[in-house]
Amino acid sequence: MGYVREQPERLKYVFGNREEFVAPFRKVFQERNIRKVIFLGSGTSYNAGVSACYYFKQLVGIDAEVHYPTMYRNYEKADWTGTLKKEEILVVGVSQTGTSISTINAVKKAHEEGYLTLVYTGNLESEITKYADVVTHELVGPELTPPETKGYTVTLMSLYLFAINAANVSGKMSDEEFAKVECELSYLVDNFQTVVDESEKWYEANKASLVNSDRIYCLGYGVDFGSCYEGQLKIGEMLRVPTIIYEMEEYTHGPTMAIDKKISILMIGSDDVEYQRMVQFDKVFKKYTPRVHVITCMDFNGDARDCVFSVKVNKYIASLMYAVPFQFVAAQGAADIDIDTGIDPFTDKLAHL
Numbered sequence: 263m264g265y266v267r268e269q270p271e272r273l274k275y276v277f278g279n280r281e282e283f284v285a286p287f288r289k290v291f292q293e294r295n296i297r298k299v300i301f302l303g304s305g306t307s308y309n310a311g312v313s314a315c316y317y318f319k320q321l322v323g324i325d326a327e328v329h330y331p332t333m334y335r336n337y338e339k340a341d342w343t344g345t346l347k348k349e350e351i352l353v354v355g356v357s358q359t360g361t362s363i364s365t366i367n368a369v370k371k372a373h374e375e376g377y378l379t380l381v382y383t384g385n386l387e388s389e390i391t392k393y394a395d396v397v398t399h400e401l402v403g404p405e406l407t408p409p410e411t412k413g414y415t416v417t418l419m420s421l422y423l424f425a426i427n428a429a430n431v432s433g434k435m436s437d438e439e440f441a442k443v444e445c446e447l448s449y450l451v452d453n454f455q456t457v458v459d460e461s462e463k464w465y466e467a468n469k470a471s472l473v474n475s476d477r478i479y480c481l482g483y484g485v486d487f488g489s490c491y492e493g494q495l496k497i498g499e500m501l502r503v504p505t506i507i508y509e510m511e512e513y514t515h516g517p518t519m520a521i522d523k524k525i526s527i528l529m530i531g532s533d534d535v536e537y538q539r540m541v542q543f544d545k546v547f548k549k550y551t552p553r554v555h556v557i558t559c560m561d562f563n564g565d566a567r568d569c570v571f572s573v574k575v576n577k578y579i580a581s582l583m584y585a586v587p588f589q590f591v592a593a594q595g596a597a598d599i600d601i602d603t604g605i606d607p608f609t610d611k612l613a614h615l
Contacts, residue, residue, distance in 0.1 A: 263597065265411045266589045270454040272412050273419060273582075276401045277451045280423055283382070283398040287424045290380065290396060291431040296352045300340060301328040301421075302368045303356035304613070305495060306410045310417040311356060313488030313581050317425035320485075321578070323434050331355075331368035340377050348376050355381045356421075358400060358413045360388020361615040369393045382420065384413075389615055408606045409499040411589050414492050415582050422447070422578060446575055450582065453573045457583045464555075464569035465590035471553050473595045475526040478503055479517070480588070481510040482530035483540075489581045490530060493588030500592035500603045510540060521550040528591075530584050531558035533577040557587050 290296065299318050301311035311328035318326035329338055340351050355369035360383040373379045373393040381394035384402050391397050402416040426443050429435035435443075450457075465472070472478070478497055482490035487509065494507040508517060510529065527547055531540045537560060544564075547554045556564055559571040559580050569587045596603050 263593050265405055265407070266586070266593055267458060269412045269415050269586070270451075270458060272403060273415060273451045273454050275403075276416050276419060277448065279401055280420075283401065283420060284423050284427055286396050286398045287380065288427045288431055290352060290378070291428045294352075294378070295350055296324065296428070297346055297350040298325040298327075298341070298352070300334070300351065300353045300372075301326070301356060302331045302334055302353065302365055302372075303328075304331060304362050304364055306414045306492060307356035307358065307362070307365070307417060309488045309491040309495060310414060310421055311354075311488070312491055313418060313485050313578075314421035314425065316485040317422055317578060318428070321425050321435065322429045322432060324432075329368075331362070331364035335364070335368045335371050340372065340375070349378065351377050353377045353379045355379065355390055355394070356383075356417060357381070357388070357390050358384045358402060358405070358410055358417070359614065360385035360390045362390070363613060363615060366390045366393070366615075382417070407604045409496060409592070409603055411496070411593065414585055418488070418582055418585075419447070419451075419579070443576070447579055450573060450575045450579050454582075456573055457571060457586055460571055461569060461586040461590050462594070464587055465594055467566050468555065469591075469595065469598060472526055472591050473501065473503075473599055474524075475503055475553065476522075476524040477520075478505045478526045478528065478591075479513065480505060480507045480528050480530075481513050481543075482507075482532065482584075483510045483536045484532055484534040485577055486530045486532040486534075486581050486584055489584040489588070492585050493528065493591075496585075496588050496592035497595075500596040500601065501599075502596070502601065510536060510543060514543070518547075518550075521547070523551050523553070525551050526553040526555065527551065528555045528557060528588070531556050531560055531562060532580065532584075533560055557584050559583060 315326040353372040380396040384400040556568040
C-alpha cells in the first residue's frame with residue numbers, strides 16, 4: 263500500500279525528469295523511418311504494452327504489436343509479410359527489474375536477428391541491457407514486494423510519452439498539439455492524489471462484498487484493455503480471488519451464464535465508441551448481481567458502487583487512473599483479510615534471474 267500511495271509523487275518525479283528516458287527514444291524516430299514497434303514484456307510490462315499498441319497505432323499511425331516474450335521467441339516473426347526492412351522495425355523490451363528470463367531471451371533473439379532493440383528498464387546494469395542497442399531508464403524507484411503497482415502507472419505514462427514524442431517527430435502531431443497533450447498529462451500528474459483518494463474511498467465503501475467474492479470479472483475495451491489485464495493480475499497476485507478478464511462485449515457471449523450474486527463485475531467505462539453499450543450492460547448485469555462496479559471519468563450517473571473520478575482527462579491517459587481502484591481491491595483487500603503480499607508463497611525461481 264505504501265507503493266500505491268507513493269504514485270502521485272513518483273509520477274510527478276518521472277514527468278519532471280522525462281527527458282532522461284524520452285530523449286533516447288525520440289532520437290530513434292528522428293534518425294530512422296520506424297514503421298512498426300513490437301513490445302515485449304511479462305506481467306505488468308505486457309499489460310502496459312497492450313495499451314501502448316493503441317497509442318502507436320492511433321497517435322503515431324504505425325503498426326504496433328505486443329507479445330508475451332516466450333510466444334514471440336518461439337512462434338513469431340518481427341515481419342511475417344516480408345515487406346518491411348529490418349531498420350524500419352523497433353523491438354522494445356520492457357522489464358522493470360531487467361531480470362525477466364523470458365524477456366531477456368526474446369530481446370536477445372531480436373538483437374541477434376538484426377532488429378533495432380530498445381530496452382526500457384529500472385536497472386541499467388541488468389542482464390537485458392546486454393542485448394539492447396538503446397537503453398532507456400524507467401524511473402520507478404525501488405519496488406521490493408513481488409506485485410508491482412507504481413511500476414504499472416510509471417511504465418504506462420512513459421510509453422505514452424514515447425508515443426506522443428514519436429508522433430511529434432514524425433509529423434503526425436504538431437508542436438501545438440504536442441504541447442496540449444503534455445499539458446493535459448501534467449494536469450493528471452498534479453491531480454493524481456485525488457485519484458488515489460477517490461479510489462480508496464470507493465474501495466472502503468465496497469470492500470465487504472469485493473473481498474468476499476467467489477469470482478471477479480474485469481471487463482473493458484479499447485485503449486483501456488491493458489488496465490483490465492493489470493487489474494486481473496493484481497487481484498490474482500494479492501487478493502488471490504479467481505479473477506477473469508473479458509472484452510466487454512465478448513463477456514455476453516457465454517460467460518454471462520455463470521453470473522450469480524457472489525460474483526463481482528468491475529467494468530472500465532472508457533471514452534470510446536463502446537461507452538453507451540457499457541451503460542446498457544451495467545443496467546442489465548445488475549438484474550443478476552448487485553456487485554457491479556463501473557470505473558470511469560465519464561459523467562456516469564451511478565451510485566456508491568461506482569468509482570467516478572472527478573479528474574477528467576483524455577482516454578489515452580485515463581488508463582493511469584483506472585488501474586488504481588484495482589490496486590486497492592488487490593493490496594488493501596489482501597491486508598484486510600490478512601494476506602501478506604510482501605511474501606511470495608511460490609518459492610521456486612522460474613521467472614527471474
